Amino acid sequence: MSSGKNKILEDTINYLKFYQEHSSYTVYKNEINISDFSSGIFEKERVKVNLKPKEKSKPGEVLAVSQNIIKNDKEIFVKETFANAMPPKEGREEGWMECSNLDSFAEAIKDCPKCRLLAETRKQVVFGTGNPNADVVVVGEAPGADEDVQGKPFVGRAGKLLTEILKAINFSREEVFICNILKCRPPDNRNPMSDEIANCEPYLFKQLEMIKPKLILAVGTFAAQTLLRSKEPLGKMRGKFYTYKGIKMMVTYHPAALLRNPNWKKPTWEDVQLFRKEYDRIVESEK
Numbered sequence: 001m002s003s004g005k006n007k008i009l010e011d012t013i014n015y016l017k018f019y020q021e022h023s024s025y026t027v028y029k030n031e032i033n034i035s036d037f038s039s040g041i042f043e044k045e046r047v048k049v050n051l052k053p054k055e056k057s058k059p060g061e062v063l064a065v066s067q068n069i070i071k072n073d074k075e076i077f078v079k080e081t082f083a084n085a086m087p088p089k090e091g092r093e094e095g096w097m098e099c100s101n102l103d104s105f106a107e108a109i110k111d112c113p114k115c116r117l118l119a120e121t122r123k124q125v126v127f128g129t130g131n132p133n134a135d136v137v138v139v140g141e142a143p144g145a146d147e148d149v150q151g152k153p154f155v156g157r158a159g160k161l162l163t164e165i166l167k168a169i170n171f172s173r174e175e176v177f178i179c180n181i182l183k184c185r186p187p188d189n190r191n192p193m194s195d196e197i198a199n200c201e202p203y204l205f206k207q208l209e210m211i212k213p214k215l216i217l218a219v220g221t222f223a224a225q226t227l228l229r230s231k232e233p234l235g236k237m238r239g240k241f242y243t244y245k246g247i248k249m250m251v252t253y254h255p256a257a258l259l260r261n262p263n264w265k266k267p268t269w270e271d272v273q274l275f276r277k278e279y280d281r282i283v284e285s286e287k
């Protein structure tokens with residue numbers, strides 16, 4: 001194994017040890033799968049690590065950890081097998097691909113078992129709310145605590161700010177559709193993991209296919225990078241229009257990020273003004 005890879009392994013093992021020690025989840029399997037694409041060839045390795053399971057851990061009880069590590073602009077994906085080793089959680093996601101309206105779609109995935117950890121820790125799936133024929137779909141990251149309790153996206157502090165931002169450009173929450181990349185709350189509001197995004201994004205893609213909006217507003221890094229299949233930082237993507245499957249799309253800061261960093265309010269304001277202008281232009285051109 002190259003020294004670069006050794007360093008990554010070491011970092012990962014330290015990360016897992018830290019995780020094991022300080023998180024409320026338990027790591028129970030002493031194996032890591034590494035997929036290395038840095039040489040342009042997909043190499044897979046399985047590495048034993050010396051991680052002792054916590055005493056209270058029971059196989060099948062627990063959890064997955066995964067990390068993307070970006071090295072020298074190339075991605076080395078380190079992903080362990082904990083989750084894969086577990087039996088699937090009981091649950092259904094049946095026939096959702098054939099659903100012909102959003103209500104039946106929401107019903108079909110309300111017991112989604114795909115991300116075992118999230119399925120066990122969520123209160124409910126947060127499908128999305130708003131107008132099923134919306135011209136505008138807003139895509140965020142994942143439900144937080146308030147959303148998990150209420151079953152609706154963007155109803156907490158960041159959600160109030162999103163509502164205000166929409167109002168400032170003359171959209172009501174009811175006329176747009178609001179949803180997230182992940183439909184379940186990640187524990188402690190941690191970032192979505194790449195395997196969770198991979199499990200959940202087909203639902204978002206199907207929602208967009210059903211709603212067929214004229215414009216998409218992606219708020220925050222995860223929404224932007226997921227829809228655009230990009231690794232670019234948000235600051236580079238914002239303020240411009242892109243297309244997602246032929247639908248115009250703009251990226252701007254996440255309202256939660258604005259709460260932490262008020263310096264981003266001005267650029268966000270500029271972005272959404274442009275967004276509104278483009279919306280008006282599209283509607284006008286369709287008359």
Ligand code: URA
Pocket residue numbers: 140141142143144147152153154155156158159180256
């Ligand atoms: N942040 C999000 O990205 N989505 C929500 O639904 C709430 C907060």
Ligand code: URA
Pocket residue numbers: 219220221222234252253254255257258
């Ligand atoms: N970083 C994020 O994760 N989100 C933002 O909206 C801006 C910076």
